[in-house]
């Protein structure tokens with residue numbers, strides 16, 4: 001069964017949970033973001049740290065996919081991935097990216113634009129060591145984004161990684177690590193009635209951040 005065209009066209013919510021006023025915002029978008037992230041966690045949003053990462057390839061084609069935010073501090077928004085993946089190669093050629101968080105239960109969205117840089121090997125290794133062993137082995141087993149013949153190939157590669165490392169520690173692969181997004185803009189969006197949503201955007205300036213309201 002599929003939704004009818006009428007059902008699909010009729011799907012909508014009128015947002016009414018809360019307003020977002022300029023006075024509610026912290027002067028620092030990182031503090032504001034971490035406040036909203038914590039509220040999404042308390043509201044039991046599934047994977048509140050999931051964010052859509054958009055990158056641009058050499059032909060100007062944008063690509064998007066979800067990754068998990070692992071650190072958000074004054075340096076930026078950090079996630080971890082395979083450097084040889086499609087996104088890893090795209091960011092190698094074009095450092096401009098965008099991030100989107102959608103917290104439906106709170107009727108909130110956050111949009112970030114900025115530029116990426118790799119985290120240090122020490123930072124990547126420190127995070128890699130906190131991952132479950134099977135995820136560490138998965139990072140060795142999967143040439144992320146490459147076409148594979150079938151699931152059995154992946155499972156064989158995983159078994160080979162298990163055999164290779166035995167009971168010992170699984171080291172950080174050279175092809176795996178973090179990227180940190182240094183924000184240029186951060187927009188906080190709160191759904192409101194009649195589509196008159198609140199949109200407040202921080203723009204980085206030489207001396208700090210300027211905040212402006214955008215039309216919904």
Ligand SMILES: Cc1cc2nc3c(=O)[nH]c(=O)nc-3n(C[C@H](O)[C@H](O)[C@H](O)COP(=O)(O)O)c2cc1C
Pocket residue numbers: 047050063064065066067068069079080081082085086087088144145
């Ligand atoms: C909720 C969720 C979280 C994910 N987190 C990550 C992540 O942190 N790092 C990652 O490399 N892929 C993550 N993925 C998988 C990516 O969405 C994507 O399939 C993969 O990174 C390959 O992307 P690419 O081929 O565009 O490089 C996640 C997927 C979902 C649905």
